[in-house]
Amino acid sequence: MVEYIIRRLIFGIFVLFIMTAFIFIIMRAVPGDVVTLQLANSGATAEQMDAMKAEMGLDKSILGQLTDWVTKAVQGDLGNSLWSGQEVSQIIVDRLPVTIQLAIMSIILAILIGIPIGVISAVKQNTWIDHFLKIFSVSGLSIPNFWLGLVLLTVLSLALNWIPPLGFQSFAENPMVNLQQMILPAICLAITLSASIVRMTRSAVLEVLHSEFIRTVRAKGARERIVIFKHALRNSLVSVITLIGLQVGYLLGGTVVLESIFALPGLGSLIFESVLARDYPIVQSAVLVFGAMFLLVNLIVDVMYGWVDPRIRTK
Amino acid sequence: SSGSKNNETGQKNTNDGSSEPKSGGTYTILSPADPDMLDPHRQSSIYTHQLAGLVYNKLVSYETGPNVEYTDYNVVPDLAERWEVSDDGKVYTFYLREAYWHDKAPVNGRQVTADDVIATMERIINLPGHQASLLSEVESIVAKDPQTVVFTLKQPFAPFLNFMANHFMWILPKEGVEGQFDLATDAIGTGPFVLEKWEDNVQATFKKNPKFYEEGKPYLDEVIFKVVPDQGSRIAAFRTGQADTIGSLSPEELDQLIKTNPDVTVFEALFATQEQLYLNMKKEPFNDLKVRKAISMAVDRQSMVKAIYGGGETSGPVNPSLGDWSLPLEEREKLQPYNPEEAKKLLEEAGYPDGFDTTLMVTNGYGEQLVRVAQWIAEDLRNIGINAEIEVVEYATYFSERWPNVDYDMGVGYQTYFQEPDEWLRTQLHTNGARNWYNISDPELDKMLDEQRLILDVDQRKEYVHNIQRYVLENLVNPIPISTYYTKTPRQPYIRDSYPHASYGYGYLKDVWLDK
Amino acid sequence: MSQVQLDSELLKGKLKASRNLSVKKFKEDCKRFIFTQKIGFISLLFILLVIIIALIAPIIAPFDPIAQDRAAFLAAPNSEHVMGTDDLGRDVLSRLVHGSRISLIVGFSTVIISIILGTLIGMVSGYFGGIVDMIIQRIMDAIMSIPALILALFIAALLGPAIQNVIISLVIIEVPRFARIVRGEMMRIRESNYVEASRSVGASSFRIILKHGLPNMMAPIIVMASLAFGQTIIAEASLSFLGIGTPPPNPSWGLMLSDASRYMESAPWLVLFPGLALSILVLAFNLFGDALRDFLDPKMS
Amino acid sequence: MKGGRIRLVNKTPSLLQVEEMKTVFKTRTANLEAVDGVSFSISKGETVAIVGESGSGKSVSALSILRLLDRNGEVTSGKILYNDLNLKDLSNDDIRKIRGNEIAMIFQDPMTCLDPVYTIGDQIIETIKIHEDLSKKEYKDRALELLKLVGLPDPESRINAYPHQLSGGQRQRVMIAIALACRPNLIIADEPTTALDVTVQAQIMQLLKDLQSQFGTAIILVTHDLGVVAEMADKVVVVYAGQVVEQSNVKDLFNHPEHPYTQALLQSIPKIDTDRNRRLQTIKGNVPSLRDIPSGCRFHPRCPLATDKCKNEEPPLFELKENRVSKCWKADPTTAEKWEFPTIEDNEAIFEENEHLNNKQILLQVNNLKKHFPITKGILSRTVGHVKAVDGVSIDIYKGEVLGLVGESGCGKSTVGRLITGLIDSTDGEVTFDQKQLATAHRKERKGLRKRIQFVFQDPYSSLNPRMTILDIIGEPLEVHNIAKGNKKRERVAELLEIVGLSREDMHKFPHQFSGGQRQRIGIARALATEPDLLICDEAVSALDVSVQAQILNLLKDLQLKLGLSYLFISHDLNVVKYISDRIAVMYLGEIVEVTDSVTLFKKPLHPYAKALISAVPVPNPNIEPERIILSGEVPSPSNPPTGCKFHTRCPAAMEICKHTKPELKSIAKGHTVSCHLYGEELGNG
Ligand SMILES: Nc1ncnc2c1ncn2[C@@H]1O[C@H](COP(=O)(O)OP(=O)(O)OP(=O)(O)O)[C@@H](O)[C@H]1O
Ligand SMILES: Nc1ncnc2c1ncn2[C@@H]1O[C@H](COP(=O)(O)OP(=O)(O)OP(=O)(O)O)[C@@H](O)[C@H]1O
Ligand SMILES: [Mg+2]
Numbered sequence A: 001m002v003e004y005i006i007r008r009l010i011f012g013i014f015v016l017f018i019m020t021a022f023i024f025i026i027m028r029a030v031p032g033d034v035v036t037l038q039l040a041n042s043g044a045t046a047e048q049m050d051a052m053k054a055e056m057g058l059d060k061s062i063l064g065q066l067t068d069w070v071t072k073a074v075q076g077d078l079g080n081s082l083w084s085g086q087e088v089s090q091i092i093v094d095r096l097p098v099t100i101q102l103a104i105m106s107i108i109l110a111i112l113i114g115i116p117i118g119v120i121s122a123v124k125q126n127t128w129i130d131h132f133l134k135i136f137s138v139s140g141l142s143i144p145n146f147w148l149g150l151v152l153l154t155v156l157s158l159a160l161n162w163i164p165p166l167g168f169q170s171f172a173e174n175p176m177v178n179l180q181q182m183i184l185p186a187i188c189l190a191i192t193l194s195a196s197i198v199r200m201t202r203s204a205v206l207e208v209l210h211s212e213f214i215r216t217v218r219a220k221g222a223r224e225r226i227v228i229f230k231h232a233l234r235n236s237l238v239s240v241i242t243l244i245g246l247q248v249g250y251l252l253g254g255t256v257v258l259e260s261i262f263a264l265p266g267l268g269s270l271i272f273e274s275v276l277a278r279d280y281p282i283v284q285s286a287v288l289v290f291g292a293m294f295l296l297v298n299l300i301v302d303v304m305y306g307w308v309d310p311r312i313r314t315k
Numbered sequence B: 001s002s003g004s005k006n007n008e009t010g011q012k013n014t015n016d017g018s019s020e021p022k023s024g025g026t027y028t029i030l031s032p033a034d035p036d037m038l039d040p041h042r043q044s045s046i047y048t049h050q051l052a053g054l055v056y057n058k059l060v061s062y063e064t065g066p067n068v069e070y071t072d073y074n075v076v077p078d079l080a081e082r083w084e085v086s087d088d089g090k091v092y093t094f095y096l097r098e099a100y101w102h103d104k105a106p107v108n109g110r111q112v113t114a115d116d117v118i119a120t121m122e123r124i125i126n127l128p129g130h131q132a133s134l135l136s137e138v139e140s141i142v143a144k145d146p147q148t149v150v151f152t153l154k155q156p157f158a159p160f161l162n163f164m165a166n167h168f169m170w171i172l173p174k175e176g177v178e179g180q181f182d183l184a185t186d187a188i189g190t191g192p193f194v195l196e197k198w199e200d201n202v203q204a205t206f207k208k209n210p211k212f213y214e215e216g217k218p219y220l221d222e223v224i225f226k227v228v229p230d231q232g233s234r235i236a237a238f239r240t241g242q243a244d245t246i247g248s249l250s251p252e253e254l255d256q257l258i259k260t261n262p263d264v265t266v267f268e269a270l271f272a273t274q275e276q277l278y279l280n281m282k283k284e285p286f287n288d289l290k291v292r293k294a295i296s297m298a299v300d301r302q303s304m305v306k307a308i309y310g311g312g313e314t315s316g317p318v319n320p321s322l323g324d325w326s327l328p329l330e331e332r333e334k335l336q337p338y339n340p341e342e343a344k345k346l347l348e349e350a351g352y353p354d355g356f357d358t359t360l361m362v363t364n365g366y367g368e369q370l371v372r373v374a375q376w377i378a379e380d381l382r383n384i385g386i387n388a389e390i391e392v393v394e395y396a397t398y399f400s401e402r403w404p405n406v407d408y409d410m411g412v413g414y415q416t417y418f419q420e421p422d423e424w425l426r427t428q429l430h431t432n433g434a435r436n437w438y439n440i441s442d443p444e445l446d447k448m449l450d451e452q453r454l455i456l457d458v459d460q461r462k463e464y465v466h467n468i469q470r471y472v473l474e475n476l477v478n479p480i481p482i483s484t485y486y487t488k489t490p491r492q493p494y495i496r497d498s499y500p501h502a503s504y505g506y507g508y509l510k511d512v513w514l515d516k
Numbered sequence C: 001m002s003q004v005q006l007d008s009e010l011l012k013g014k015l016k017a018s019r020n021l022s023v024k025k026f027k028e029d030c031k032r033f034i035f036t037q038k039i040g041f042i043s044l045l046f047i048l049l050v051i052i053i054a055l056i057a058p059i060i061a062p063f064d065p066i067a068q069d070r071a072a073f074l075a076a077p078n079s080e081h082v083m084g085t086d087d088l089g090r091d092v093l094s095r096l097v098h099g100s101r102i103s104l105i106v107g108f109s110t111v112i113i114s115i116i117l118g119t120l121i122g123m124v125s126g127y128f129g130g131i132v133d134m135i136i137q138r139i140m141d142a143i144m145s146i147p148a149l150i151l152a153l154f155i156a157a158l159l160g161p162a163i164q165n166v167i168i169s170l171v172i173i174e175v176p177r178f179a180r181i182v183r184g185e186m187m188r189i190r191e192s193n194y195v196e197a198s199r200s201v202g203a204s205s206f207r208i209i210l211k212h213g214l215p216n217m218m219a220p221i222i223v224m225a226s227l228a229f230g231q232t233i234i235a236e237a238s239l240s241f242l243g244i245g246t247p248p249p250n251p252s253w254g255l256m257l258s259d260a261s262r263y264m265e266s267a268p269w270l271v272l273f274p275g276l277a278l279s280i281l282v283l284a285f286n287l288f289g290d291a292l293r294d295f296l297d298p299k300m301s
Numbered sequence D: 001m002k003g004g005r006i007r008l009v010n011k012t013p014s015l016l017q018v019e020e021m022k023t024v025f026k027t028r029t030a031n032l033e034a035v036d037g038v039s040f041s042i043s044k045g046e047t048v049a050i051v052g053e054s055g056s057g058k059s060v061s062a063l064s065i066l067r068l069l070d071r072n073g074e075v076t077s078g079k080i081l082y083n084d085l086n087l088k089d090l091s092n093d094d095i096r097k098i099r100g101n102e103i104a105m106i107f108q109d110p111m112t113c114l115d116p117v118y119t120i121g122d123q124i125i126e127t128i129k130i131h132e133d134l135s136k137k138e139y140k141d142r143a144l145e146l147l148k149l150v151g152l153p154d155p156e157s158r159i160n161a162y163p164h165q166l167s168g169g170q171r172q173r174v175m176i177a178i179a180l181a182c183r184p185n186l187i188i189a190d191e192p193t194t195a196l197d198v199t200v201q202a203q204i205m206q207l208l209k210d211l212q213s214q215f216g217t218a219i220i221l222v223t224h225d226l227g228v229v230a231e232m233a234d235k236v237v238v239v240y241a242g243q244v245v246e247q248s249n250v251k252d253l254f255n256h257p258e259h260p261y262t263q264a265l266l267q268s269i270p271k272i273d274t275d276r277n278r279r280l281q282t283i284k285g286n287v288p289s290l291r292d293i294p295s296g297c298r299f300h301p302r303c304p305l306a307t308d309k310c311k312n313e314e315p316p317l318f319e320l321k322e323n324r325v326s327k328c329w330k331a332d333p334t335t336a337e338k339w340e341f342p343t344i345e346d347n348e349a350i351f352e353e354n355e356h357l358n359n360k361q362i363l364l365q366v367n368n369l370k371k372h373f374p375i376t377k378g379i380l381s382r383t384v385g386h387v388k389a390v391d392g393v394s395i396d397i398y399k400g401e402v403l404g405l406v407g408e409s410g411c412g413k414s415t416v417g418r419l420i421t422g423l424i425d426s427t428d429g430e431v432t433f434d435q436k437q438l439a440t441a442h443r444k445e446r447k448g449l450r451k452r453i454q455f456v457f458q459d460p461y462s463s464l465n466p467r468m469t470i471l472d473i474i475g476e477p478l479e480v481h482n483i484a485k486g487n488k489k490r491e492r493v494a495e496l497l498e499i500v501g502l503s504r505e506d507m508h509k510f511p512h513q514f515s516g517g518q519r520q521r522i523g524i525a526r527a528l529a530t531e532p533d534l535l536i537c538d539e540a541v542s543a544l545d546v547s548v549q550a551q552i553l554n555l556l557k558d559l560q561l562k563l564g565l566s567y568l569f570i571s572h573d574l575n576v577v578k579y580i581s582d583r584i585a586v587m588y589l590g591e592i593v594e595v596t597d598s599v600t601l602f603k604k605p606l607h608p609y610a611k612a613l614i615s616a617v618p619v620p621n622p623n624i625e626p627e628r629i630i631l632s633g634e635v636p637s638p639s640n641p642p643t644g645c646k647f648h649t650r651c652p653a654a655m656e657i658c659k660h661t662k663p664e665l666k667s668i669a670k671g672h673t674v675s676c677h678l679y680g681e682e683l684g685n686g
């Protein structure tokens, strides 16, 4: 297992490297850079601009810049923001917890909503309950989450004269406020994810229910409860977990929009602002962190496979 | 005529004498975005300079107060207690008041000296950026004594005092200039509020400066500046009392807000800049004055600004927010009539009876309203046969490539918030203007632009500047001023003595107090 | 009649017979689909309806979608403007009708380009395996490990708002997903007995990929495509919401929705119609995809 | 006495009595009567076998008893009396108390029947927990005891194993332990040994017999293997298309089958004593689909004796004597006429002599062939070991000859076949075909050689691309080798279809429109397209019903004689191999251990493994009491084979030398080679 994890981590680093290069090259291939952006209207001379570019290391070839960046990043130095000059690592450390908390809350919410509904749907296959839940869950996939966020916010402020308190506070600082701030965006993100979980749970449970060992369990005289929760659900978890791993990408993507709407200082909103401001080191690092998060979640997913399915554990 | 408008709907903004200002309270400002950095000399962003106004002072500033219009540009003392101008208009002597830096390391509350001013000015001159040009006419700066600074100019220069009041002229402590602390992420000044903490893109917290040079001020204990990117969220926050002010709203948004919060007060003011429709003079057919005039005539400015911004004025080459430096409203309207029939005729005369196809560049970096303006203008142009396809360009590309390199047919955009007619006119319209991104080259105009800088008498200069504007609207017609809209900013009803000014900086918050 | 003629007559007859047979099979399949997948069928009808609307948009739209009625800004639905007007006085119904074009163009182009690229990459990767597969998969992993919307945002923001840029960025997102599915299918098919049978008679790799691989993976690809369609349309809307999607004045549903979000309180109809249209279309694609999956899954019958 | 089995006298009160049971599946298009009026009874300690071809309703009958049918199935009428309790009418709760406790079930495939995510201990204990309230320790003790009972080695540690960590035979033992957990009175076993190798099958059958004699449990055994029936059952119920067509005690059934279907079934299976030169009896047509049930007697379309009456009137179950019924008009005691099954005319029944074999020309020569599949690990796919799937195999095939290849699952039979065809590359060794070496031949030559060796696959359905027409499928080799195109291709395909007994009209259909036997004919037609000299038949008839299997075997023999084809015939069914092969090679763990002609091998096998293998074959004749050599232990892993003689770990005759010295393949007699230390060269001159 340890060897497996190490191997996955090495793979992950490899993947992250490709990703970094990809982002790096695209970002520099498009027009616009910080220096011109900052100085275009200033009447600064070309020499002044070049000097500034040199100061920021933007005068080298893309490959040279990439090498520089990677060498430093490997040593834990992610550079400084080209605008504020702040250390990128610090900015990321400040913002990462928000996004992580948001992601975790959404995943938990989505699981809490998705799995029970999925199981009910499977057990009541082809009844009206099933059809209803099916339409309901597919609808979850069909509503853009930014949309949901806006509606929630407007409706709440109008109907209840309440919105989550502004000014982000971390969970450690003030759990009550923090939860109030996080719950709405988490719900918006969770809806889509839970919709996929419902569908996956339903089909996985159905498939397992058709398998032979379920017949064995029934032949033992087991109650339906045991058949479904002890055997069918447990065996379906592998596919549900895989799904969560794959959907985490969508979830993290959704944070961009929802963090903007709900004024949460997370990585998602950071990345959006930084792309527009051509703040290369931040974009670079934030994408890297997102990628790493995605890979990490998938690693956790794979490790969990082993926990769920002993066939994988021993391999 | 008044080029500005400073109305309060609702009641009780000014202290009517019935109550004395109360100290205390927190004032929360919601903003759609954050300064990218705090260094005011490296950044032209409004967000940086608004916050700088809380922390820093300039040598001189613009007057604010109950009897001052939002757009009045009266230069008043700030860090300089008073100043003297030599008769030849070339030597300015500033006498510093007794003021102390904020009590933060490494400056630790020492007194402000001439050295600080000189260090700051040198920094401004040496850093690349727009601000350097503000001091381009300065020959030398010397400290006569620790409290006196003398500026010697190369020649008499009319805009000088205005430039000294410009928001780029925030005076920094020497230690900052020397790099003893990071000006990008920290700010130590002399202003009414002390920066306590700045979390990039989240919030900036300011505490009252107990040693502010104006006795008894500021009243507020704390100013909080929060970033809430989504407009809907900002409104919701205001509605639920989590914010004191949230920036300007569209008429529809304001209507809805007033429905739920009827006692909200609304501050209305002219926007500090204007939309301009600019044309690439090197390209056919925009090199033809008739075509430019036709385009200008085709745009229904009044209906546009009403429909999109809920109200505003036809603007001129100098933005009306600069008060009477701008042409009077009637004249602006007379010189830029809405007359599609006449426009069509002009086009015909120019040889385009059926109009032509072109593109209209716009960026969404300024928000959606400008994109709507572009759509409006395109529709107006369609009416006279010009088929302008809208090209929405990403902001960074727009601002660092397309616009400065004059890589467009037509474009519509906002100009930077200039505070001096010289900036409005000379940087944009002079053949060598730093912001002449339109391929304008008119030797006669260049001469006029150079001359107005030398006229020291204010009234005389105003007259001359008006003439230049008349000339521009008749003989150049590029960039075509469109409109300046009224900003409508909701405010919580308990806010008192808030007198904002068109120039940058939240410095006016020193007067604000909360009546609750 | 000569022998050759006879033969060709015969051949024609045979061909016709075989065509008839597959036509008949197709007809039967359709009937079975309609009969067993009612929701899916209704969804399909809805999708077809939207496609037709998009095709004949200029004919059925009562107004020019970008023409501004300056006498009626933000008009509530009325007899002239059945769905009201927007903040520039443009007819919402007409914009909605024309907007379907953009949604469908973005959806179709993205999905079709992604299918082609994804299938090519996936088939090569899956069939040959080994080092080729390893390299391709790592690149796909790298792209996939950037959260979708962030990648789209990144690319669309850098390239600027334009339909083709939206499509490019969505394609970059979808390709690895298709490639992965196709690769899996190809690996499954590669191991299948009929491919082994084909190899045992000496068929070339090219022939196997083309004749055995492609036809046998169409079903999962179609299912995947119908689901990707929905995601793509939503992604376009999200990008428009962030201001990097379809550029105005062209109406896209996402853009309309994002523009309308400012008038959520004052002009809710602006939000309602494009929102409904978008959600129902995506819903239809999802339900259709689901139905197709059920239909094609032998275990479900 | 057979293995101490208790034979109960008639008239004992029955434990379970099924009367006129009818099971219906609701599908979207129709209601399928999968079981239509089945009746039988079973007494304590008795074994009743339910036999029939695939799809005849055996499993459904078994599942109906405990109401374990899929959700869409229901027992609609009839009675299922268990100790006077009608299981059909019990509440869900009550029948649950019977399941596992009074009546237990064992299913076919032990891998898919055990929940993969729980340890086997958990799964055994679960059963006990459901029905009995014990302490934790008692549960565990019971589980251990059960594992010991079913002969699982080292139960203490195995109790914590997961199903995938056990071999097929061990898993089946666990299934049996689960079934026995609550000491049920009746066990219903649905094909309990079908998925297992013959040697393991023998172990499991022995175990069931032992347990039955120990506990007196009654067993309902569902199977299609008449050999297993003959060996295990007291009473046999023959089902056809959802109905019981004959019921009898086992001896009577095999000695005097009453129903024409039973008769045909018995004749269509090759037995050890079947004459290799005789054509197998076949039953025309296929088992009817439930959607399209024939009128009258359901068997009439396939019955050579059918009359108009059979077509129109459904025969009742005629009771011939006690416990003996037949559902055939011929058995009507009122009209009782003697009938005899029409046998094929002798000149047709006997195959011609195979002249191709006369000149003994070597066609294929395999020399020391090896295939080691690498086991990889790590990021860089480091090779950490090898699966020695084929480890030095040498065989010859003569022109016109059938060489049978037998051995346990995983011993490398298929790999040998694939190596010879060139589907995979060998690690070592050489294959010489018609005097040309395959490995060294250049590309064009190789392609030419490949044309002459073709493959017939086990599963006819999955080896046909479902999206291609038969024309394209059979035409593929013609196109690939540029033999024929367009019109010519069509003609050739038509010809081939006719050769394998299909009609040319079939070429425009798709695979799913054919029955199993027809599909295998298509597979054969494809293999014949390039006019090959050698066919490799990898389990080519294993997936087919016995009646269809007989058709295909006859076809293969015909083709051999007519076209002079040679076959490498790979199969685990030794009866089939014996019937079709001229010579047989026995494989164990990637090596050939014995090669000889088929008669000799069955009469006088030499290698201890071959002996065990042959003795383990169930004989479909209840009168014969086979002497079993039950091999102990499991097949070792081919990645880590034992040293010396690979068989020594399981060999009853293992000697010291076997552990470290590998025996050579020696010629013992003419055409009889064996690799075993028991036999020196000198022995062979006999
Ligand atoms: N859930 C179901 N729905 C519809 N038909 C079914 C279902 N289960 C079984 N059948 C049908 O019932 C018939 C009898 O099936 P059954 O499994 O009893 O056959 P069998 O005799 O056990 O065959 P085999 O030897 O292949 O196991 C078949 O035609 C099968 O298709
Ligand atoms: N591609 C492969 N990679 C690794 N190991 C393989 C591969 N193919 C077969 N093997 C292994 O080689 C051994 C022999 O396999 P093979 O399929 O030849 O056995 P077999 O005798 O045909 O068995 P069966 O009767 O089950 O078909 C098995 O242990 C199998 O797991
Ligand atoms: Mg069965």
Ligand SMILES: [Mg+2]
Pocket (backbone or CB within 6 Å): D413, D414, D415, D538
């Ligand atoms: Mg095999």
